[in-house]
Amino acid sequence: MVHVDGASASPREGERMGKISLKFPAGVSDFNTIVDPTSHYAFIDRTLSMTTFLVNKGTCFLLLRPRRSGKTMFLSMIEEFLVREDCRTSSFKVDFEKMEIFLKMKRLKGEKSLSFEEEQELLRLENVWQRRGQYPVLSFSLKGSSRKETVQSAIQSVAKRYKALLYASPRLSATERKKFQRLVRGEPQYWERSLLDLTMLVQKHFDSKVVVLIDEYDAFLNFSLKSGMEEGVREFLHSLLCLGLKDNPCIEVCVVAGVTRFVKTRSLSGLNHMVVNDLVFPGSLACTFGFTQSDVMKLLDQCDETKGVCIKDLEEWYNGYRVGGQQIYNPWSVMSALKSGILKSYWTQTGSVESIIKVISARRDILSSMTKLYFLNEYVELSASVLSRSLASVCLDDMETACDIFWYTLLQTGYLSIVTQDKLSVQLGIPNKEVRIEFNNILGQLKRGTENLGKSSLKKFVENNDVSELMSELKRVLDACSCKNLTCEQSYHSLLFGILFHALHDWLVISEGESGYGFFDIGLIPPDDNISSTATVIEIKYVKKEQKEDKLLKTAQEAVQQIMTKNYSSFFTRFSHVRKVAQVGICFSGKTFRHAMKVVNIRKRKL
Structure with a gap:
């Protein structure tokens, strides 16, 4: 057994934490497989969280969480809890009487007196428990849905699960049976209505409302930028979901899971009735899709004794998500680290x-x-x-x-x-x-690919903070630009920031940094091993009409004075290797500009 408080020093990236014998289900998303006692998987009970979705009948939920956070397993848990016995696809049946949803209800029933809140919770739990095993469930994923055919195939696969029951169902009319048979065979039809038709046919056969569970509804938005997406898929999915889910009297409850909202105008114009649960408004599900500190401690307690497994290491690498006021660990990375015994990036690689x-x-x-x-x-x-x-x-x-x-x-x-x-x-x-x-x-x-950009032309600036060389490079770029793109101070700001960000590869280039009594336009901080220990702060000015050079110079000098008055240089005191700051003011007008500069010491040189 691991003693977390007495763990050894933190292992470095890639260093093995020790042999771990318990199986951690990283990559396993089927609820039945995880809770099957013969699998010997670690399991954090989240069955109580189902009540959020099952208390209110006829409600459609949009569940939004990051990838690999347990959404797929959660949907399979709901399916296992609600599915009718004659609709089951798994040979292993979960005993929910050993789960927290039943144990909590049992504890409340055993109490001699309950508060009003506890009485309400008991009523909710009893209501949900009575619905266990009562419904046909239509569950499918839209993963990889960059073509209409893949979406149609997902609907077809759900229909095939009910083939034995509905193909010749006496409760359906001949026309309805033919409609179902076309779905099973994937024949040409108005596929936008397929989800609606399937819920109506299943509801009529069982004389029971249907539970609909849709995973990765937004997967088509995450298709490969290289492969592209078939034209019309967005519109097709929009019609499929709107016709199938909105005001559908055949649905008992619907949970649609994904990562984020559709952000294209009108993409979900027919689904605004859905109850959204995301990271900003998680409600009672704040800790459901992640691990709390106590969860991680429990997982560590299930590990064999090791030399390097330390809660502080896991906290540094995988904690830090704040959901509903709770601090949450990334569950995928924690499970992967415990499974492999190595601290490294897991979730970001998926x-x-x-x-x-x-x-x-x-x-x-x-x-x-x-x-x-x-x-x-x-x-x-x-x-x-x-x-x-x-x-x-x-x-x-x-x-x-x-x-x-x-x-x-x-x-x-x-x-x-x-x-x-x-x-x-x-x-x-x-x-x-x-x-x-x-x-x-x-x-x-x-x-990447810009490592050598500007190194030769800005060599003197990089080594000796020669600002005149920086101005020469800026003039060269301006001469190649169109005046149509240089219409305001912001356009010059964007241009200069882009040049410097890519040209000064090892430098820290900051735009609109807060310092002193305001915000400077651009700050340049050399790496701590650079020859020069001088940082640069730039204030940009712009005048619309062509002005004489002395007017531009005067405005540039005023920009330097602004840097001094507002104490922008104080920003650079946080960098211990920076000893001087070059305060540079630049005034632009068309392709013409003038600059002014003053160098100030911010830190005395060590003797």
Whole structure:
């Protein structure tokens, strides 16, 4: 048995933690397989969480959590709990009387007196327990649905499960039997109605309402950027889900699971009736799709005695997700680490960041925030107005809204976590070491192929902080630009930030950093092994009409004075290797610009 408090020093990345004999179900998503006593898998009981979905009849839920967080297993648990005996597909039947959902109900019944809240909970549990094994269940996944045929195949496979019962059902009319047979054979038909038709046919045969469970409903949004997606799949899925789920009297309860909301305008215009449960509004499911501290301690207690398994190591690597005020571990990574005995990145290796890199490459403001998230441990703020909108009302033409959607998507996909939250906004940050390593990978990929860009032309700037050389490089780039793209201070800011981010490969390039009494435009911090120990802060100004050079120079000098007055240079005192700051003001007008500079000491040189 592991003694966590007395564990040895933290193992380094890739270092083995010791032999572990217990089986940890990383990669196993079938509930029956995990709880089967012959499998000997570690299991954290989440059966009580089913009551959230099963108390209210006729409700459709949209369950949103990051990938590999246990959604698929949770849906299979609901199926096992509700499915009728004559509809079962598994030979092993779970004994739910040994699970927390029954044990909690039994404990409450055994109490001599209950509070009002406990009485209400007992009523809910009894209500849910009475529905055990009462329903036909239609369960399918839309994983890999980048073509209509794959979606149709998913519906067809569900129909095949009921082939033996419905193919010649006397409770269906001849027309209805033919309709079902076409579904089983996958014959041409109006497939947009197939889910609706299947629920109606199954309901009529069993004379019982149907439970619908749909996993990875948004998988088609995550298709490979290289392979693309067949035209019309979005519209097809939209029609399939809207016709099949909205106001369908045949459905007892429906749970649709995925990672994030549709963000394309009108994609879910017919499904705004769904009750959304996500990381921002998790309700009673805050701890359901992740491990709490006590959960991890229980898992460690089930391990054989080892030399290196330490709760502090797991906390550093995989904890840090804040959901509903609770601190949560990444369940996939914890299980994988306990299974292999090695601390390393697991969850981040299960998905591609290609689409994230594509967005960051096109948005200077997002790239700026990413660098501050990673290098400065700052936070990004997400507007609550975006979170409260209907699923179909998001307009991506609004740049600010599009930025909020990007951060919300990173939150829902697990790359960011909530730090603080109130009614107006949510602050997001990097949760743990595993994700921080992935951020480093993302920023590295953005600079990949640009390692030598600017090294020759900016050699003197890099080595001696020769700002005149930086200005020469800027002039060369401006001469190659179209004036149509240089219309405001922001356009020059984006241009200069892009040049410096890619050219100064080993430098930290910050945009709109908060310091002193305001925000500077661009900050450049050399690596700690650089020849020069001088950082640079740049303030950008712009005048619309062509001005004489002395006017541009005067405005550039005013920009330097602004840097001094607002004490922007104080930002760089956090970097112990930086001793001087070059305060640079640049004033642009068309393709013309002038600059001014003043170098100040921020730290005395050690004797």
